[in-house]
Every structure is written in structure tokens, then in C-alpha cells.
Amino acid sequence: MSRRRIALGYAGFGLFALAAIAAGLWWGAARLDAAPPGTPEGEWIRRIVWELRAPRVLTAFWAGAALGLAGSALQALFQNALAEPYTLGVSSGAAFGAALFFALGGASGLGAGGTALAGAAAALFLVQLLVRLSRRPSAEGLILAGAAANAFFGALVSLLMVFAGEELRAIVYWLFGSVAGRSWPTALGLGGLVAAGFVGLYAERRRLDALLFGETAALAVGVDVVTLRRRVAFLASALAAGVVAAAGVIGFVGLVAPHVVRRFGAPMHRHLLPLAALFGGGWLVAADLIARRALAPRELPLGVVTALIGAPLFAWLLVRREALSGDDRDAR
Amino acid sequence: MRDEGRTQAAILAVRGIGASVGGRTLFSDLDWALYPGEVWAVVGPNGAGKTTFLALLAGLRRPDAGEVTLRGRPLRRLRREEIARHVAYVPQSPGSGPLSLEEFLALGGLASGLAGAALRRRVEQAAERFGLGGRLKLPVQALSGGERRRAYLARAEVQDAAAYLLDEPAADLDVRAAWEMFGRIRAWAAEGRGVVFVTHDVNAAALVADRVLLFGGRRDAALPVTEPGRPSPAAEAGLPDPAPAPTPAVLHPTALQAEAIEGAFGLRPVPVRHPLANVPQFLYPPIRPGPY
Amino acid sequence: MRRRTSGHRFDAGAVRRAWALALLFGALWLCLGGCQNGPSPGAPPKGADDGADREAAAIRLVDATGAEVALPAPARRVVTLLPSLTETVAAVAGVGPLVGVTANDTYPPEVRTLPTVGDMAVDPERVAALRPDLVLAGRFHGTTVVPALRRLGIPVFVEEENARTFDDVYRTIRNVAALLGEGKRGEALVARLSSRVQAIEKAVRAVPEAERKTAFVLLSPPPDVYTAGGDTFIGAVLRAAGVMNVAEAAEGWPLWSAEDVVRADPDVLLLVVGEGEAKRWIEALRRSPGLSTLRAVRESRVVTIDADRISRPGPRLVEALVEVVRAVYPDVVVPEGVGGG
Numbered sequence: 001m002s003r004r005r006i007a008l009g010y011a012g013f014g015l016f017a018l019a020a021i022a023a024g025l026w027w028g029a030a031r032l033d034a035a036p037p038g039t040p041e042g043e044w045i046r047r048i049v050w051e052l053r054a055p056r057v058l059t060a061f062w063a064g065a066a067l068g069l070a071g072s073a074l075q076a077l078f079q080n081a082l083a084e085p086y087t088l089g090v091s092s093g094a095a096f097g098a099a100l101f102f103a104l105g106g107a108s109g110l111g112a113g114g115t116a117l118a119g120a121a122a123a124l125f126l127v128q129l130l131v132r133l134s135r136r137p138s139a140e141g142l143i144l145a146g147a148a149a150n151a152f153f154g155a156l157v158s159l160l161m162v163f164a165g166e167e168l169r170a171i172v173y174w175l176f177g178s179v180a181g182r183s184w185p186t187a188l189g190l191g192g193l194v195a196a197g198f199v200g201l202y203a204e205r206r207r208l209d210a211l212l213f214g215e216t217a218a219l220a221v222g223v224d225v226v227t228l229r230r231r232v233a234f235l236a237s238a239l240a241a242g243v244v245a246a247a248g249v250i251g252f253v254g255l256v257a258p259h260v261v262r263r264f265g266a267p268m269h270r271h272l273l274p275l276a277a278l279f280g281g282g283w284l285v286a287a288d289l290i291a292r293r294a295l296a297p298r299e300l301p302l303g304v305v306t307a308l309i310g311a312p313l314f315a316w317l318l319v320r321r322e323a324l325s326g327d328d329r330d331a332r
Numbered sequence: 333m334r335d336e337g338r339t340q341a342a343i344l345a346v347r348g349i350g351a352s353v354g355g356r357t358l359f360s361d362l363d364w365a366l367y368p369g370e371v372w373a374v375v376g377p378n379g380a381g382k383t384t385f386l387a388l389l390a391g392l393r394r395p396d397a398g399e400v401t402l403r404g405r406p407l408r409r410l411r412r413e414e415i416a417r418h419v420a421y422v423p424q425s426p427g428s429g430p431l432s433l434e435e436f437l438a439l440g441g442l443a444s445g446l447a448g449a450a451l452r453r454r455v456e457q458a459a460e461r462f463g464l465g466g467r468l469k470l471p472v473q474a475l476s477g478g479e480r481r482r483a484y485l486a487r488a489e490v491q492d493a494a495a496y497l498l499d500e501p502a503a504d505l506d507v508r509a510a511w512e513m514f515g516r517i518r519a520w521a522a523e524g525r526g527v528v529f530v531t532h533d534v535n536a537a538a539l540v541a542d543r544v545l546l547f548g549g550r551r552d553a554a555l556p557v558t559e560p561g562r563p564s565p566a567a568e569a570g571l572p573d574p575a576p577a578p579t580p581a582v583l584h585p586t587a588l589q590a591e592a593i594e595g596a597f598g599l600r601p602v603p604v605r606h607p608l609a610n611v612p613q614f615l616y617p618p619i620r621p622g623p624y
Numbered sequence: 625m626r627r628r629t630s631g632h633r634f635d636a637g638a639v640r641r642a643w644a645l646a647l648l649f650g651a652l653w654l655c656l657g658g659c660q661n662g663p664s665p666g667a668p669p670k671g672a673d674d675g676a677d678r679e680a681a682a683i684r685l686v687d688a689t690g691a692e693v694a695l696p697a698p699a700r701r702v703v704t705l706l707p708s709l710t711e712t713v714a715a716v717a718g719v720g721p722l723v724g725v726t727a728n729d730t731y732p733p734e735v736r737t738l739p740t741v742g743d744m745a746v747d748p749e750r751v752a753a754l755r756p757d758l759v760l761a762g763r764f765h766g767t768t769v770v771p772a773l774r775r776l777g778i779p780v781f782v783e784e785e786n787a788r789t790f791d792d793v794y795r796t797i798r799n800v801a802a803l804l805g806e807g808k809r810g811e812a813l814v815a816r817l818s819s820r821v822q823a824i825e826k827a828v829r830a831v832p833e834a835e836r837k838t839a840f841v842l843l844s845p846p847p848d849v850y851t852a853g854g855d856t857f858i859g860a861v862l863r864a865a866g867v868m869n870v871a872e873a874a875e876g877w878p879l880w881s882a883e884d885v886v887r888a889d890p891d892v893l894l895l896v897v898g899e900g901e902a903k904r905w906i907e908a909l910r911r912s913p914g915l916s917t918l919r920a921v922r923e924s925r926v927v928t929i930d931a932d933r934i935s936r937p938g939p940r941l942v943e944a945l946v947e948v949v950r951a952v953y954p955d956v957v958v959p960e961g962v963g964g965g
Contacts, residue, residue, distance in 0.1 A: 051772075213428065224413065
């Protein structure tokens with residue numbers, strides 16, 4: 001791919017993300033242009049934007065970036081363009097982990113993040129096990145395994161809600177996904193996790209490239225596929241868990257972001273990872289803006305907005321059965 | 333097969349290895365070694381264990397018995413990256429992916445750590461050598477079957493390995509491309525690398541290789557000639573093969589004879605001599621109508 | 625990200641270091657994200673109408689989460705996030721101090737014209753934009769909305785939204801009244817409500833033991849059977865009304881088995897319905913294969929109670945109690961209170 005197209009990609013996706021962030025900061029319940037700075041009213045609005053809107057917008061950006069990264073990683077891992085934390089049940093696993101923590105009376109974000117990670121890893125392990133047992137490493141096999149994991153962990157969350165009653169009313173809203181009222185520590189914390197996840201995945205970029213051509217082709221050029229799988233699965237789980245702990249369950253961003261970037265013509269992971277992060281982040285900021293403004297003063301759940309846009313695209317991909325690698329009939 | 337002293341110099345060596353697939357023994361107790369500058373052809377009928385043998389050499393699967401060593405060190409103890417620095421492997425079915433050919437070829441530099449301008453030069457050179465010079469910007473998915481095969485060979489070239497393991501390298505290639513590819517194999521050998529290629533084509537083996545490893549010798553000449561390539565009646569019935577699996581035969585190409593080929597393939601070919609290369613070549617017997 | 629870096633060698637050490645870094649960062653930031661600070665000690669925003677002469681009347685109260693809420697002066701701009709709290713404010717100080725409510729607020733009718741800040745999901749930004757000097761919230765808002773508003777220095781008082789007894793309601797009334805600087809009116813309201821409740825309890829006690837009724841509360845239209853346990857506000861109303869709740873031993877708002885209702889065969893079925901929903905529910909009840917066999921249904925002892933009144937533990941609790949007593953014991957004369965109801 002030409003340098004010009006890549007430069008165009010960074011400029012385009014970067015501008016999109018910046019524009020989304022700027023729009024997200026500008027529009028809100030308190031209008032920045034309602035009062036000039038210096039007046040008490042103007043200062044108050046600016047404080048609202050700095051203390052409430054800015055961390056919210058940034059949390060949305062990092063959550064979207066994390067989902068873009070996790071989606072890219074999982075799609076390479078399973079050589080399947082339909083893989084992402086939501087469709088594989090990883091988000092459901094993380095949601096169950098966090099919900100269990102809250103239901104047992106926990107309150108700290110660290111604890112919820114930890115149990116979310118455990119849940120995400122358990123779900124991903126379950127999916128991998130099912131794929132292996134079904135002896136059908138096809139696109140359908142993976143999606144079926146993901147659906148099974150989704151149903152299982154979804155049922156566990158429902159079970160929790162039956163028992164925990166009132167405590168979990170808040171969790172229901174949180175399961176729909178929301179970045180309302182997130183604080184600076186949450187925004188910066190998620191940002192740190194995304195940065196770390198990006199560094200970890202970026203270090204594997206060429207090995208992930210090699211995996212695009214199938215396991216044997218990757219082994220042939222010296223990729224330790226087993227270790228790579230383990231590492232990437234952990235990083236993707238950590239990113240998905242961080243998103244669930246900070247912003248709840250948000251579907252389809254991880255599916256759409258890498259797909260759009262790849263369509264644009266940047267399948268190499270050294271470009272795919274940063275561009276999918278930029279696009280996913282910008283997209284979630286835009287989705288949050290829609291969630292806030294579409295039916296104001298009512299707020300739509302963020303996960304509902306992303307699903308409304310993402311689900312039809314997912315269906316379209318499923319119908320087209322787009323696989324990452326054309327054919328993978330390697331030596332037996 | 334060879335004495336102890338030379339084993340040290342071998343790039344790849346196997347000692348007493350055996351392999352079986354689905355309860356059927358393909359070969360057992362095989363000793364063999366690949367030395368620098370050697371070209372080996374692995375020949376035999378379908379299902380005789382050629383691909384399995386190559387996968388054992390590449391470390392893609394573990395032998396049921398015995399050990400494979402790379403420059404004297406057990407292959408199972410080495411990391412994949414280390415293996416790939418010495419051994420380049422081209423699978424039988426080259427998978428496709430969304431990268432451009434240039435990006436795909438650059439993956440050959442992954443194990444050696446080759447980077448930057450040096451890698452780019454090597455990629456361009458390898459593409460040129462396999463007739464893909466004008467294709468570098470195209471996605472691998474858009475290449476034809478033959479081009480994709482050459483792309484994998486070129487990636488192996490980028491890998492700059494001591495041993496090249498090629499599974500059916502001539503498949504999907506037209507006559508000219510195959511001929512040039514075999515020329516590349518000889519050039520690799522001339523550079524002091526060892527090459528092992530799997531083929532059904534006895535004539536190519538005789539023309540290109542220094543040594544032939546003939547698999548499937550158990551198929552005795554008593555099999556009816558009218559049923560070439562069929563599995564034995566026992567295998568067809570799902571029973572274990574009653575005949576013990578013999579070790580593959582090592583032959584010099586000039587010593588290839590119609591009897592040995594009949595023993596492996598169950599079809600007695602017509603032997604002739606290549607008028608220019610002066611090596612044995614084999615023709616089909618006259619075709620007559622019959623059931624498959 | 626440029627081409628040049630594309631061929632970097634992978635050494636295991638670098639990868640492991642990246643990993644350690646990833647874990648460290650993850651743990652550090654998740655912790656920071658989790659260990660959110662409590663209310664920041666900022667002054668509440670100064671409203672344009674706020675005079676300096678009220679500073680002497682500082683108010684300090686501990687809320688349901690154990691947080692101390694301090695007001696320099698009685699609240700004048702209040703945003704309520706729960707309908708029961710809206711009704712409580714209106715009862716002790718009128719709708720005057722209210723500057724924002726949720727879309728679920730319907731009573732008193734004047735609040736429908738106030739700016740709304742969301743429904744169940746509240747946008748903290750919208751609340752802050754109204755520049756309140758006090759926000760009344762439920763525990764339910766505790767995870768995100770409350771800390772967000774406190775970061776801006778807006779005092780937030782959290783009440784237990786699931787009152788279990790009348791005493792819980794009285795406590796809420798006293799708290800809200802104190803925060804509004806209307807302590808005396810709050811006390812008066814509590815005295816009025818409690819004397820009325822006691823009078824009704826006394827009147828009901830006159831019903832002979834043998835004539836006491838059992839009732840089952842239905843919170844959802846059939847075929848779903850959700851009911852109210854003994855530890856809920858509805859449970860407390862039933863106890864005060866001298867009615868035996870079939871689900872008295874249960875906690876919270878459980879899903880009940882229709883078979884168990886049929887076996888208990890209560891004297892009365894209490895439907896807790898919203899406005900205009902009663903007809904649809906009763907039809908569903910008649911069509912329900914299990915519940916239609918109940919004595920209460922066959923003999924038309926199905927009573928509808930206004931959901932807003934009985935499920936909002938606010939000052940209208942007496943109205944709910946009277947409604948239940950009149951429906952279940954038509955012969956009992958409900959004593960009129962002093963200006964209550």
C-alpha cells in the first residue's frame with residue numbers, strides 16, 4: 001500500500017476522532033456559547049464541561065479505542081472478520097464478573113475490573129475450547145461458540161439479578177453501556193490500560209500479520225502460534241474487561257472499527273491497530289453524543305446506540321461470510 | 333545411513349523416527365540426514381507419508397518415535413523463531429490473506445530480524461527471482477494459484493534459510509514456471525543450502541534431485557496394474573494394513589528403475605533416457621479403456 | 625509507525641517488558657479509576673438570588689450512605705431525582721424550591737412543567753446546568769451521578785429509596801425539611817401523618833380476628849406474577865391496614881408462582897396499577913388459566929390501588945393506607961385526620 005494512502009488514513013481517521021471529540025465537548029446540556037468566560041455563569045458552564053463532559057468524552061474515546069484494538073486482535077487470532085469481544089461472549093463474561101462483584105457488595109472499580117477480567121478470560125477460554133471440541137474451526141463454528149458463551153454468561157447475569165433484586169437495578173443500566181458521570185480518574189485509568197494494551201499488541205504486529213495467512217504459514221516463518229494466541233487472548237480480554245468495568249457492555253464497535261480500517265486498505269497490524277483504535281474511539285464518542293442528544297433530556301443507553309448501527313452491519317457481514325483468510329487448507 | 337562424524341555437519345538429521353496417521357503406520361525407524369548443497373526429492377504415491385515426513389522436518393508435528401535434530405540440536409527443544417532462522421517451509425496449500433505481496437514477502441524476515449532497506453532489497457530480489465516483480469503492490473488474494481505458489485517460494489527465499497522444505501512446489505505451476513522454479517532449487521543448492529522437495533513426479537525428481545527418498549515401497553508388484561493409486565483392499569475396508577511399513581528407499585536418480593517405481597506406485601512405467609540430461613525418465617504405459 | 629520501524633527484531637525480553645508495563649499500568653489506573661474520592665469540599669455554586677445573610681444557618685446532616693452533607697444555608701434551588709422526594713419537598717416547602725425533576729415525576733401536577741434531567745438514567749451535566757444548591761437522590765444513583773455532582777461541589781443528599789416502614793418515610797420527611805430550613809413544618813407533617821396512621825391502625829384493630837382478610841399483591845399484569853414482600857413499603861401499608869399479606873415472609877419484590885397464589889386462595893387481590901391500566905389487567909386476570917380460578921376473581925374481590933400512591937414512600941402514604949383499608953374492609957369507618965389526606 002502506498003505511503004500516501006497510509007498518510008491519508010492517519011489524517012482521515014485522526015481528523016474523524018478529533019472532530020468527534022470536539023463535537024462531544026461542544027454539545028451538551030450546558031451550552032458553552034450561552035455565557036462568555038469570566039462571568040459567573042460562563043465559569044460554571046466551563047467547570048461543568050471540564051469536570052463532567054471532558055472525562056465522559058475521553059472515557060468514551062478510550063473505550064472505543066480499546067474495543068477497536070480488542071476487535072482487531074481477536075479477528076487476527078481467530079482469522080475471522082466476525083470476531084469481537086461482544087460476538088464472542090467476552091463482554092458478557094466480563095459483565096458477569098463485574099456484576100458478581102457488585103452483587104456481593106463490592107464497590108471499588110479495581111475489584112470490578114479484576115473480576116471483569118477473570119470473567120472475560122473465562123469466556124474466551126470457553127469459546128476456544130468449544131471451537132476446538134466442535135472440530136469446526138470455521139466462521140460458523142466460532143460464531144456459534146460465541147453465541148453459546150453469550151447465552152451462558154447472559155443467563156448467569158440474569159440469575160444474579162433475580163437474587164440480588166434492588167442492588168442490581170443500577171447494574172442493569174450499566175449493562176446497557178453508559179459513560180455518563182465518569183470521572184477523570186476513570187478516563188485516565190482506561191487511557192492507561194488502552195496505552196498498555198496497544199503497546200502489548202503493537203509488539204506482536206508482525207506475528208499477527210503472519211497469522212493472517214493461517215497457522216501453518218505463520219509457523220513457517222517462525223511464529224510461536226501457541227504463545228502468540230495466549231498473549232493476544234490475554235490482552236484482548238484485559239481491554240474488553242477494562243471497557244466493561246468503565247463503561248459497561250458495548251457491542252459492535254470492535255467489529256466495525258477494524259473492518260472499516262481494513263476496507264480502507266490497511267490490513268497490516270502496524271497500521272490496523274492504531275487506525276482501528278482511532279476510529280473506534282471517535283465512533284464511540286459520536287455514539288455517546290447521539291445517546292445524549294437524540295432524545296434529550298432522556299438519555300439512550302450507549303450499547304443500544306452502537307447496536308442499532310452495528311447489528312445490521314454484523315448481519316450483512318454474516319450473510320457475506322467474509323473470512324479474513326481466503327482458504328486455509330494447510331498441510332495435515 | 334551415514335557415519336557419526338558427518339552427522340555434525342548435517343543441517344537436518346532424523347534418527348529412528350516413525351509416524352502413523354489414524355493408526356496406520358506410514359514409516360518407522362527411519363534414519364536420514366540433509367547436508368549443505370544437497371537436493372532431495374521425496375517421491376511416493378498419495379498417502380505414503382511424504383507430507384508428514386516434511387512436517388516432521390519442519391517441526392510442525394512431533395514424530396511418534398525417534399528424534400529430529402537441527403544442526404545437531406533436538407528440534408523439539410528449539411523455539412519456533414530459531415527453527416525458522418535455519419529452516420524455510422512451503423506448505424502444500426498456500427493460504428491466502430489480505431496483505432499485499434510486498435507485505436507478505438516481508439514476513440520472511442520475521443525470524444532473522446532483517447529490517448528496513450536490507451529487507452526491502454531482499455523482498456524485491458526474491459520477487460524478481462520468482463517472476464513476481466510487477467506484482468508487489470497487489471494483494472495476495474488477487475494473485476493466481478501459480479503466482480501464490482511462487483509467492484510462498486519467494487517468501488522462503490527472503491527467509492534466507494539453510495534448509496528449504498518444499499511440499500509439492502511445482503503444483504499450480506505451468507511448465508515454464510516449474511522449470512524455472514527447479515532452477516531456483518539448484519541455485520539454492522549451489523549456494524550451499526540443502527533442499528528437500530516433495531513430488532509425485534518421478535521425472536522431475538530424477539532431473540532435479542541429487543538423491544531420491546522413495547516412499548510407499550510396501551506396495552508390491554502383485555497389485556493389479558489396472559488399479560493404480562487405489563488404497564490397498566485392507567485400507568479400503570478400514571483395517572490396519574497387514575504389511576509392515578518398510579523404511580523408504582534411498583536411491584540415486586540415475587539408479588531409478590521401473591521396478592522400484594512399480595513397487596511404490598503399483599504401475600510399471602516405460603523407462604527411457606533423457607537425451608540431454610542423461611538421467612532415467614519414465615513414460616506412462618499405453619492407455620487402455622477401463623474402470624477407475 | 626513509519627515504514628522504517630517495520631522490521632524491528634522481536635526479542636523476548638522486550639515483549640516481556642511490554643507485558644509487565646501493561647499489567648502495571650492496568651492495575652494502577654483501574655485502581656485510580658475505582659478509588660473515587662468522596663464529596664469534594666467545594667462551596668456550592670452561588671445562585672444569583674443567594675444572599676450572604678443566610679450563612680449563619682449552616683446545616684449538617686448524614687445521608688443514607690453515611691456521607692455528611694453540609695449546606696451553608698437552607699437549599700433554595702433543589703433538583704430531585706426520585707418522585708417520592710419531589711412529593712416530599714412539595715409537601716414541606718411547596719414546589720417553589722424545585723428547579724428540576726425527572727421525567728417520571730407527576731405529582732404535584734405543577735412539577736410536570738419543570739425542566740427534566742433524565743428518567744431512570746440521569747445526565748449529571750443536565751443537573752449541574754440547573755445550578756442547584758442541593759440535589760436529592762436515591763441510593764440507586766450512587767454509582768455515577770452522585771460522585772459526578774459532588775466533584776463539582778454540588779451538595780447531594782442520598783436517601784434510601786426503598787423505605788421499609790412508615791418510620792423510614794418520617795425520617796426522610798424530617799431530613800428533607802431540615803435541608804430546606806423547614807424543620808418545624810416537617811415535624812408538623814410527621815405528627816399529622818403518624819397520628820392519622822395510628823388512628824387508622826386502631827380502627828382496623830376493632831375488626832374481629834375471624835374477619836381479618838388475606839390479600840395478594842399483584843405488581844404486574846398476568847401471566848407475570850410479581851409481588852411485594854413483607855419488608856417493602858407496600859408490606860408496611862398492608863400491616864397497618866390489618867391485612868395479611870400472602871408474601872409477608874418474602875423479601876423485596878419477588879417473582880411469585882401462580883400455583884402458590886391459587887393454593888393460598890386469598891380473600892382479596894390487590895392490583896397495583898398505573899393510571900388507565902386497570903381494565904387491561906383485570907381482563908388478563910380473567911383469561912389467566914390459573915389466577916382466574918381464584919375465589920377473589922370469581923367473586924369480584926379484585927381491588928386496584930394507584931401505583932404512584934402506594935409505591936412512592938412519600939407524604940401520600942396515608943392516602944394509600946386509606947385506599948387499602950376502604951377496599952378490604954368497607955365496613956370500617958376510616959377516621960378523618962386533622963387536615964390530612
